[in-house]
Amino acid sequence: MEQINIICVDDQQEVLDSVLRDLRPLTPLVRLEEASGVEDCLSLAKQIDQSGDHVAIIISDQVMPGASGTELLGKVAADRRFRHTRKVLLTGQATHADTINAINDGHIDNYIEKPWQPERILSVVKRLLTLYLLDSGIDHRPYMSILDQPTLLAKLH
């Protein structure tokens, strides 16, 4: 069975570890991957795609050395291979302009502010994961335990 991946991107390892820990209830049905920057994330996503696996969600920080989270998500949005990939910006310091860019160019699906509530990030990810599976036509039944039921019901009816 193909592997469903969620990539978390943050240049601060401690923050990255915290996000991964909050998403751990989703494992081992989905695989949690980490990247410390934009380039790191892009090469990881391509690698996953080449192995025939799925990048379901990318959760990215905004302020990172080199390129910003918005730039990353914009690149992902423009890449046909990741057209179904859901995008989340997780940040504590996006400016007004950043936020506008994130919506217009990054086409983000959700915006989570730091510090975040574990329940919130988990419920957002579950909902986006459900949408991803349905959009890409992957059999959702094996993942029932970690999907968002209302979204599933709404989409299936």
Add this chain to the structure above:
Amino acid sequence: MFDELTGQNASLQRLRDVYFSDPARTLHVDKGAMVVAQGEESHRLYLILQGSLAAYRHEETIPGCGLPAETGARTYEVFRVEAGSYVCVQSFFSGAFHSSNDIVALEDTELAYIDTEVQAVDEEHYGSLEHQFLPVLIHELAARNRRIFGHAAEKEEARRLLQRAEMATTLSQLTAGIAHELNNAVGVISRRMEFVAEQLTYCLAEENPLNSKLFTLGFIDKSFTPAAELRQIARRYERELGWTQDAAKVLAHIAPNEVELKKLDRKFLKNLRNNYRFWELGHDLRDMQIAARHATGIVRSVKMLGGGNSARSTDADVVESLNDAMNLLTNKLKRIRLETDFPDLPPITADVTELVQVWTNIIKNACDAMEQGGTEQPTLSIRAELYHADGLRLLPTDYIRVSFTNNGPTIPEGIREKIFQPNFTTKKLGLDFGLGLGLAIVRRVIDSYKGCIELTSDEQATCFAVYLPLSTEESSAEA
């Protein structure tokens, strides 16, 4: 002055010739003497032939209560006039015949005057006295207008400065308050964390030495392997050993290479595979401790910037102040490549707060310039070193030189001196809380240390170099 006036207006010259050349109506006033007092009766119109006068006004009633003012009431200068000017114009022509100001000679002054006895000369041709003096009246009105505009502008400027000072004070009080509260909160977190770690170590040691070891390894983890590399190793362990992703990640931390892996015994590995969460527990506490320490550092730096202790001490550590400044600007520095070269340096006599202020301003400017200039691969290199200057006898010879070199846009020759002036900026408007008042403050502080700042800028690099004397005359005298 007089020639100028002639050029401007021939009728003014005629007035002077006709009315103010009678030696019987001239007057010498000694420097400091009063020509006429406020409220005093006066039937004269004066023209200053030579010298200068000032007009002062004092409150006749105490402001706010309407009671007559005694001595010591507020007095302020209304205007100053020089040769060629008329005085008591209003009093004379309005028919009030009372001076509205004290008129005092600023130097030995020659005056000519007319009084109410003087008749209009050549009335048929030039009209009544009032008509003849119309240019003087208009001139006087224009001068009064200019004075009022000047006062309004001064008042506005004073109000603006006051408001800025008030804002700065409020901000620094606010900062101090926040810093204090945060310090206490972070202190509790930091101290209790140590306590929790200590207790957990004891408890685990009693229960299971292997888990206790895992916990300790996580707590003291000092792996220098870069995160990306660690992830590669973890993936390999996951694949080759058939471990779970999380357990493999922990193993990569403990044994980042084959050599380290071979050192681990089977029993330890087996326990690690199942109970890696004890390592994570230790690692969590370690992260929390690092975060608390980071928060403490930031609070300390903010406190310094707010001007907590502003005394110069003889053991100021320049490198520490540089680290404080970088701490404050963590977020700005994230977007650029930072190179630092800080050797061990002797302490200097300085106020660390001021040093932090200087560094913060320079670093922040460099970052902003590179960002706005769209510099590719923005890089800031900060170097501290000892510098020996000889040749100039009057100046100190030994300095600490701190240089900030960036690859941002060139600073044009024409504005290199201007950028050190207050209120000069090239920055576009934006939501940005400045931490200081820019390069003007930098220069002021460095001047006060008898140091200097040097700016070089070309296509390759822009460099601000600050020289701080190792010892100044005052500091050696104090010591």
